[in-house]
Amino acid sequence: MDKSVRMGIRVEGVVQGVGFRPFVYALATRLRLNGHVGNDVAGVFIEVEGPAETVDEFVLALHRQAPALACVDRVRTEPREPVGTGGFAIVPSDPAGRVATLVCADSATCADCLRELDDPADRRYGYAFINCTNCGPRFTITRGVPYDRPLTTMAGFALCPACAAEYHDPADRRFHAQPVCCPTCGPRLALLDPAGRPWPTPPAATPADGPADGPLAGAAEVLRAGGIVAVKGLGGYHLAVSATDERAAARLRARKHREDKPFAVMVADLDRARRLCEVDAVAERLLTDRAAPIVLLDRHRTGSPGPDGPPIAPSVAPGDRSLGVLLPYTPLHHLLLRRVAGPIVLTSGNVSNEPIAHEDHDAIARLGAIADAVLTHDRPIHVRTDDSVVRVFRGHPMPVRRSRGYAPEPVRLAWDTPRPVLACGAGLKNTFCLAKGRHAFLSAHIGDLENHPTLRSFVDGIEHFTRLFDVRPAVVAHDLHPEYLSTRYALEYEAPHRVPVQHHHAHLASCLADNGHPGPVIGVAFDGTGYGTDATIWGGELLVADLAGFTRAGHLVPVPLPGGAAAIRAPWRMAVAHLDAAFDGAPPTGLELLRRHDPAWRQVAALGRAGLNSPPTSSAGRLFDAVAALIGVRDTVSYEGQAAIELERRADRAESGGYRAAVEPGDPLLIHGADLIRAAVADLTAGVPPAMIAARFHNGMVDAVVRACALIRSGSGLSTVALSGGVFQNLLLLERTVARLTSAGFEVLTHRRVPANDGGISLGQAAIAAAQDRA
Amino acid sequence: MAHGAGGKATQTLIDAVFLPRLGNPVLDRMEDAAELVAGGTRLAFTTDSFVVSPLFFPGGDIGDLAINGTVNDLAVRGATPMFLSAGFILEEGFAVEDLERVVASMARAAAAAGVQVVTGDTKVVQRGGADGCYINTAGIGTMIPGVRLAAASARPGDAVLVSGPIGEHGITVMLARGELDIDADVTSDTAPLSGMVSALLHAVPGVRALRDATRGGVATVLNEIARAADVSVVVDEAAVPVSPQVRGTAELLGIDPLYVACEGRMVAVVEPDGVQPALEVLRAHPGGEQAAIIGRVAADPPGLVLLNTVFGGTRIVDLLVGDPLPRIC
Ligand SMILES: [Fe+3]
Ligand SMILES: [Mg+2]
Ligand SMILES: [Zn+2]
Ligand SMILES: [Zn+2]
Structure with missing residues (x-):
């Protein structure tokens, strides 16, 4: 032996x-x-x-x-x-020592639990909180580590003998599953009216449908009748309506003050998703992944959900050729979807621009005026976590929002972080990041910090993360923008060392960290606005960058941002600024845009020329805005990036011609956006359809980027290009840029694990701070 | 340039340069005017320099601005303004007729506010060394007996009032520069506040603090109050009086009226019992017809000003560092 x-x-x-x-x-x-x-x-x-x-x-x-x-x-x-x-x-857990264990993200209901959910003989038959060690709530209910029931929001639910037996049996699937529970001992559903009182007429529970029947049946009834139901989910409250009921969807928009931004739709299963949209293998994997994100899918051309149901209501995602789809990810959602027997809109439970409600009293206070009924329960949510949003690009996931199902699991880094870093992120679409060793713990989506409740979840979130991962940040990284509230927070945070990071460098560093590439690369960072090292507003940047530093190798020729933030909310102002620059103060007077905004356009042009509250900007996003307004796509926006998104949607995919922008060599080189504007105006005047102009503009941008990269390559010898910034969420632009760069012999890096938008900024800041610390 | 904008940059300059070298218990309090005791009498003493372009604008000029500015700094401290000094720095070649206009306007403003200019000084600098005419004024007043006003005394539950529509002075001056092709019917709100303050303080015992909303506008004043008292100020956007002309022009310029300077408007913090009487006194006084309760003081979050927007959101009204730069991406 x-x-x-x-x-x-x-x-x-x-x-x-x-x-x-x-x-x-x-x-x-x-x-x-x-x-x-x-x-x-x-x-x-x-x-x-x-x-x-x-x-x-x-x-x-x-x-x-x-x-x-x-x-x-x-x-x-x-x-x-x-x-x-x-x-x-x-053997028993040992709670002593320094915390190094990782907290698991929330996970969609597993197949075993779903089987039990449907089995009339099972004691959890039809129970909305069924879970096991392989699935269920995790991060959203975790108060501290080690991850044990007393440190979760399940602490208040004492295990019944049957659940306790499973919990203590090493051979059981529920051995030490902290959220384990059953109808006898676990959380319960309740249906409330908008004032928070019990629903007046609880429909009789039919025994065959299980004990949770009453509130679920009531909620389903409200939904089927066209009502709005606030539903308490994993990371917060959602607002739900039937997705096939136009009046209901329109009413939800009006009550939420959300004019145009598309809603996501939850369908019962993969099959039903397929009836609405094109689902390829990657999309299928994403939809059925345990993270269960919203997946942005192309709708079928016909727009019909198939033979057995009415189509998705127009107000759900007005004019959009794609649709955000997700599958049920909690037993509650599974049960609800079956009862409604049709797709539902599931959108964050808030008034536009506010954070999603996650505490019960707050939800009633804030959602009472929107919802007709509230489907809630008594398991508290500890951490507010929005749904994640992902799309597919060239056979890979490309996150738009990395949140529930992903946070707080770390983004793994290819390099060491010598001293722990706290990176405070940007201002809008904020996330923060704690990095230590080879782990970057990226927060869930936080949002716009100028909202006070959002700022509070930022501050609380940082405290929660530092405790959860036992990190005492020695380095605090922040944006250069002096007025981001995240910058203010960073400057007041007690830490030995602070690292200010330029916004677009952070975008590119986040792309490098995402790909495990150390640089240097030619970085193309195209977004809306970011504070530059010269105190102007950047946003159409070509940087030669590695993790530690960058030089500004090129950018779009700046124009004034007439009226600052007002020009961001009103793309027609950007059109005026660009026209004024392109035509030397005398744009062709026949333009429809100028007629629509006469005489205000003259005042806006004067505002820009005077430089009054009109900082110069090299923003690429604002150039897209300008073209969108110029060709009549839209004059004002109700959400970030709307004009550019609709310009992309409008573009004729079949058109291969493009405008040509001068790329003026120099240090930095300059891309003359004015050439694109003049070409678009010429086409417009000649009666070329907007769809064609939109396409030629996109192609012109692609062409200018590729020639600019080639010019930088000839000077620097670099042949890898990283693409980042919110503008590269434009798939038409991204696809054609990647294709052209690749055929020009470049290696191209795009995002795979974190968003190209400002949600990725904190990771970039952390990567830069760590690199400077290693140096 | 940002160091004069009245926001955070000025504060940084004061904290870094002036207070460490000149600081004393009176200066350290950083109120609009210093409170002194001389010969048993409580006095208020203040100074201000006036730089404005253009020198003449609808509703006023640098002359009445220089009188009203100092009068108002004394008044909001709870003093009756009495004597002023005036110092002029003139650019060589500045037209005598213009100077006469400015001084005549000072005389009218002084008479209206019931103060006398009792001492003065003039310097001429070479061409380019100044922009036409700068004026410094200092002023002394006697404290109204029994009145103690301090931003630090604001308490949760207090109401916050403004004495009239905001932003008119700042918008008027911006338009008067003539760079923009805008013809809006706005005039400066420059006016002495001493009469209104005196009426208010004599009628309402519950007034805790007054501030004139000059540089940085009402937003800056509210931030100063929130910080000084370590309280929160919660403003109701819909309740803030703004004339349609100011609102329209501010929108075009892309600026928030809350940050635009006034030269004849004040913010009052009043304890709950005094709110209605205070509102009545203000509204009964000329120039106070549109006085309004714009918000309240709360305990939480300390040091921050929040704005309940017309859409039901809660935005943070921050102290600006310099010129506003967009934070949206
Ligand atoms: Fe950005
Ligand atoms: Mg003053
Ligand atoms: Zn399971
Ligand atoms: Zn049980």
Whole structure:
């Protein structure tokens, strides 16, 4: 017989709350190894004893057969003296020491739980809070670490004997599943009226449909009748209406003060998603992923959901050729969708521009005026977390918003972060980031910090993260913009070292960190606005950048931003500024745009020329805005990037011709947007259809970027291009830019794990601060 | 340039340069005017320099601005303005007729406010060394007995009032520069506040603090109050009186009227019992017809000014660093 060896093993990564100990227990038992397993603040500790070969097999399996929700970062082994005792045991958690374990993100209901949900013989049949070690709420209910029931919002629910038995049985799927519960001992649904009182006429529960029937049936009835229901989900309250009821969707828009921004739609299953939209293999993987994000999909040309149902109401996503679709990700959603028997709009529970409501009293106060009924429950949400949004680009996921299902699991870095970094992010679409070692803990989407409740979730969120991951930031990174509230916060944060980071450098560093590429690269950062090192507003930037620094190698020729933020809300002002620049103060008077805004356009032009509240801007986003207004797409916007998004939508995909903008060599080189404006005006005057102009403008931008990159390559020898900034969420622009750059021999980096928009800024800031610290 | 805009940059300059070298218990209080005791009498003492382009604008000129500015700084401290000094810095070649106009306007303003200019000084600098005419005024007043006003005394539950529609002076001056092709019917609100203040303080015991909303506008004053008293000021956007002309022009310029300078408007913090009487006194006084309650003081979040917008959101009204730069991406 082989000589016995004993091995001490440490497993690090997402290994708690994911069924790792039962997995280890089962594995050790099957291999007939002796020893024990337990949790501590650093992760999972194991000791196994047995034949050397079997111990090796065990260690290998730790990597290869880990449970679905686990993410093993590192397994360290250390030989021990054999002790010769028999059996394998799960030992109690050790709460002492420095926290290093990772907190698992919330996870969509697993197949096993769904089977039980539908099984009339199961004691959790039809129960809206069914979960197990492989699925269910995690981050949103976590108050602290180690991840144990008393430190979650399940602390108030004492386990009944049946649940306790499962919880303590290492062979059970619910062994140490902290949110485990059942209809006897767990959270309950309630249906309330808009004032927070019990729903007046609870529909009779039909026993066959399970105990949660009343509130669910009532909510479904309200939805089917065209009402608005506030639904408490995982990371906050949503507002729901039937997605096929035009009047209901329009009413929701009016009450939410959300004019045009598309709503997302939840459908019961993959099959129904396919009836609405094109779902390729990547999209299918995303839809059914445990993160269950909203996936932006192309609608079928016909716009019909198939033979068995009315079409999606026009007000859901007005004029949009794509649709944000998601599948049910909690048992509550599954049960609700079945009862409604049709797709529902599921949009964040707030008035436009406010953070999503997640506390019960606040939800009633804020949503009472919007909703006709409130479907709620008594499991508290600790961390407000919006739905994530992803789209597919060239066979890869491309996040638009990285939030529920992803946060707070780290973005893994290719380099070390010597001292812990807190990166405070941008102002709008804010996220923050804590980086230590090779982990970047990116917060869920926080939002616009000028909203006071949003600022509060930013401040609270940073405190929560620093405690959760036991990080005391030594370096605080922030944007250069002196008036971002995130900058203010950073300047007041007590830390030994502060790193100001230019906005577009942060965009590109985030793309580099996303791809594990150290640079230097030619970075194209196109967005709306960002504070430049010269105190003007940048946004159409070509930087030669690595993680530690950058030089401004080129940019769009600046024009005034007439009236500052007012010019961002009113793209027609940008059209005036660009026309004024392109035609030397005398734009052709016949233009429809000028007729629409006479005499105001003269005043706006004068405002820009006087430089009164009109900082110069090289913004690419504002150039898209200008063209959109010029060709009549829209004059004002009700959400960020709207004009540019609709310009992209309008563009004729079949058109391959493009305008030509001069790229003037120099240090920095200059891209003359005025050439594109003059060409668009010439086409417009000649009666060329707007769809054609929109396409030629897109192609012209692509062409200018490619020639600018080629010019920088010839000077620098660099042949890798990174594309970042919110403008590159324009798929027409992105696709054609990548294609042209690739065929010109460039290697091209785009985003895969974090958004190209300002949601990725904090990761870029952290990567830059860490790189400067390494230097 | 940003250091004169009245916002955070000025504060930085004061904290970094002036207070460390000149600081004393009176200066350190940083009120609109210093409170002194001389010969047993409580006095208020203040000074201000006036630089405005153009020198003449609809509704006023640099002359009445220089009188009213100092009168108002004394008045909002709870003093009766009495004696002023006037110092002139003139650019060589500045037209005598213009000077006469300015001084005549000063005389009218002084008479209206019931103060006398009792001492003065004139310097001429070479062409280009100044922009036409700068004026410095200083003023002394006697404190109204029994009155103690301080921004730091604002308490949760207090009401916040403004004495009239805001932003008219700043908008008027911007338009008077003539760079814009805008013809709006706005005139400066420059006026002495001493009469209104005196009426208010004699009639209403519950007034805790007064501030004239000059540079940086009402937003800056509210931030000063929030910081000094470590309270929150919550403003109701719909309640803020703004004339349609100011609103329209501000919208075109892309600026928030809350940040636009006034030269004859004040903010009052009044304890709950005094609110209605205060509003009545203000409205009964010439120039106060459109006085309004614009918000209230709350405990939380300390040091911040919040704006309940017409859409039901809650925005932070921040102290500006310099010229406003867009924060939207
Ligand atoms: Fe940006
Ligand atoms: Mg003053
Ligand atoms: Zn499960
Ligand atoms: Zn139970």
